[in-house]
Amino acid sequence: MKIAVCIKRVPDSETRVKIAPDGKSLDEAGVKFILNPYDEFAVEEALRRKEQAGSGEVVVFSLGPPAAQETIRAALAMGADRGVLLQVEGIPTDGLAVARALAAELKDGAFDLILFGKIAIDDCNHQVGPMVAELLGLPCVTSVSHLDIAGGKGVAEREIEGGIEVCEFPLPAVLTVDKGLNEPRYPALKGIMAAKKKPMDIKPAAPAAGTVGIEVVALTLPPERKEGKIVGEGVAAIPELVRLLREEAKVL
Amino acid sequence: MSAILAVLEQRDGALRKVSHEVVTAARWLADGLGGTVDALVLSAGAVAGSDQLGRFGADRVTTATHATFARYAPEGYAQAIAVRARAGAYDALVFPASSTGRDLAPRVAAILGVSLVADITDAAVADGSIVATRPVYAGKALLKVKLTGRPAVLSLRPGVFTPVERPRAGTAETLTVDAPDRGGRVVVREVKAAAAGTLDVGEAPIVVSGGRGLKEPANFKLLEELARAFGGKAAVGASRAVVDAGWRPHADQVGQTGKTVSPTLYIAVGISGAIQHLAGMRTAKVIVAINRDKDAPIFKVADYGIVGDLFEIVPRLTEEIKKLHG
Numbered sequence: 001m002k003i004a005v006c007i008k009r010v011p012d013s014e015t016r017v018k019i020a021p022d023g024k025s026l027d028e029a030g031v032k033f034i035l036n037p038y039d040e041f042a043v044e045e046a047l048r049r050k051e052q053a054g055s056g057e058v059v060v061f062s063l064g065p066p067a068a069q070e071t072i073r074a075a076l077a078m079g080a081d082r083g084v085l086l087q088v089e090g091i092p093t094d095g096l097a098v099a100r101a102l103a104a105e106l107k108d109g110a111f112d113l114i115l116f117g118k119i120a121i122d123d124c125n126h127q128v129g130p131m132v133a134e135l136l137g138l139p140c141v142t143s144v145s146h147l148d149i150a151g152g153k154g155v156a157e158r159e160i161e162g163g164i165e166v167c168e169f170p171l172p173a174v175l176t177v178d179k180g181l182n183e184p185r186y187p188a189l190k191g192i193m194a195a196k197k198k199p200m201d202i203k204p205a206a207p208a209a210g211t212v213g214i215e216v217v218a219l220t221l222p223p224e225r226k227e228g229k230i231v232g233e234g235v236a237a238i239p240e241l242v243r244l245l246r247e248e249a250k251v252l
Numbered sequence: 253m254s255a256i257l258a259v260l261e262q263r264d265g266a267l268r269k270v271s272h273e274v275v276t277a278a279r280w281l282a283d284g285l286g287g288t289v290d291a292l293v294l295s296a297g298a299v300a301g302s303d304q305l306g307r308f309g310a311d312r313v314t315t316a317t318h319a320t321f322a323r324y325a326p327e328g329y330a331q332a333i334a335v336r337a338r339a340g341a342y343d344a345l346v347f348p349a350s351s352t353g354r355d356l357a358p359r360v361a362a363i364l365g366v367s368l369v370a371d372i373t374d375a376a377v378a379d380g381s382i383v384a385t386r387p388v389y390a391g392k393a394l395l396k397v398k399l400t401g402r403p404a405v406l407s408l409r410p411g412v413f414t415p416v417e418r419p420r421a422g423t424a425e426t427l428t429v430d431a432p433d434r435g436g437r438v439v440v441r442e443v444k445a446a447a448a449g450t451l452d453v454g455e456a457p458i459v460v461s462g463g464r465g466l467k468e469p470a471n472f473k474l475l476e477e478l479a480r481a482f483g484g485k486a487a488v489g490a491s492r493a494v495v496d497a498g499w500r501p502h503a504d505q506v507g508q509t510g511k512t513v514s515p516t517l518y519i520a521v522g523i524s525g526a527i528q529h530l531a532g533m534r535t536a537k538v539i540v541a542i543n544r545d546k547d548a549p550i551f552k553v554a555d556y557g558i559v560g561d562l563f564e565i566v567p568r569l570t571e572e573i574k575k576l577h578g
Contacts, residue, residue, distance in 0.1 A: 126354050
């Protein structure tokens with residue numbers, strides 16, 4: 001089983017967002033960066049599939065700045081075999097540009113599975129995985145929360161509004177994975193030490209082919225919510241709360 | 253003459269509500285660009301309600317049918333839409349950012365070789381270009397982008413664009429066509445429906461969410477009873493802490509690594525209000541917080557707060573709500 005996992009370096013989910021002076025990007029001063037949480041499920045799934053098959057290779061790919069080497073090392077510490085950094089100065093806003101650069105790199109890799117997290121928690125684009133699948137002509141299931149693979153075929157479940165879709169697909173395939181698929185392992189000290197010696201290939205990302213169709217106008221903070229009020233303490237406050245919800249907020 | 257293609261969504265032969273939101277937004281863009289709205293729905297047969305879309309501003313409604321389109325068929329749908337998009341020389345394609353639209357729009361954009369701006373909450377036309385706004389960092393910031401390619405591909409966050417009736421002068425034309433004959437490798441074998449009467453947290457008009465303050469999984473019964481008191485309009489959500497602890501399924505999680513919700517009423521019970529949770533619910537119309545710690549960050553975003561013991565407050569609140577709906 002040869003598996004590719006595409007991962008991203010993103011600001012920690014506890015980050016307080018500040019806007020950079022250009023008015024178009026995040027002020028990265030003091031921001032802690034992590035492996036995108038959904039990508040952890042993808043790395044874990046790849047490792048389990050390889051362990052189950054008894055042989056194979058898990059290769060981690062990331063398009064990002066030089067600091068994304070740390071993100072790749074985090075996946076190597078979990079147990080991935082080697083990493084590839086497609087180096088860029090800034091990650092493009094346009095998901096298609098990212099997908100084209102990744103697809104160019106993955107095209108000749110002969111992977112049985114190409115895994116992504118279902119969404120990156122920074123730009124929330126949720127599009128690079130299925131775009132890579134289309135560019136490579138591979139079948140794709142997104143937001144997978146349950147997965148069975150046997151005999152060159154897979155069955156995946158994905159959550160939809162008010163239900164679960166059960167999808168069948170042949171391998172090789174692209175999957176984007178959701179929380180709940182597995183419980184990612186914590187890297188052991190041994191894994192962290194081993195990761196330092198694992199191979200990492202660093203090369204410039206292929207220039208995105210064709211036109212890129214998105215221009216950033218501005219990044220702003222959302223309007224603050226109006227200061228609310230404490231209606232009162234304990235059960236005594238309930239009648240007043242219900243009255244406010246009916247008469248002031250008009251939501252009941 | 254410019255034209256917008258609105259890609260609609262049906263399930264079991266009936267249009268989903270989000271389809272009206274898509275037509276409404278497409279009409280709005282078409283007015284800005286001076287053009288027409290074509291609506292497209294894919295299915296195995298006739299779609300109930302598609303002849304009513306003229307009221308929301310569609311000039312033409314096309315049902316593209318294929319034997320494999322009874323359920324979502326990712327590759328077949330994407331191909332059929334791309335074929336229509338190429339034939340119509342559209343300025344923009346508008347999708348819902350529903351679970352299906354989130355899967356489908358990137359495929360269509362990649363086939364057409366154009367960019368996708370996903371999950372937008374606002375759009376405008378400036379100097380002949382579409383400018384769209386979308387939440388990033390799970391709603392902690394808003395990114396405004398200009399779409400310079402053609403067609404521009406957009407997906408709309410469900411529940412944000414309120415459907416508006418904008419009847420067209422003539423009767424909207426309704427056509428049924430055969431979709432291109434292309435089977436897909438990904439086949440939706442079955443759809444397991446959620447238990448009857450349970451609403452999706454992402455779609456419910458009222459969300460009652462619980463956190464660690466509930467102390468143990470069984471106590472979510474209190475929130476389920478409160479949700480039921482709202483007469484089928486409320487869903488039960490959860491904080492990341494209790495989902496990670498295995499008390500509640502991930503489908504119920506509200507926050508940066510869960511769902512972003514915008515209900516009319518959000519009731520946070522025993523949730524302190526970590527920044528990643530606030531990111532997922534700050535666009536609710538009205539927020540109520542019930543927490544024993546008067547300094548909990550949740551009270552900073554709540555419109556109305558009650559400080560106290562949730563185990564006393566919630567059952568009493570349930571009784572009061574029942575009286576209103578009784």
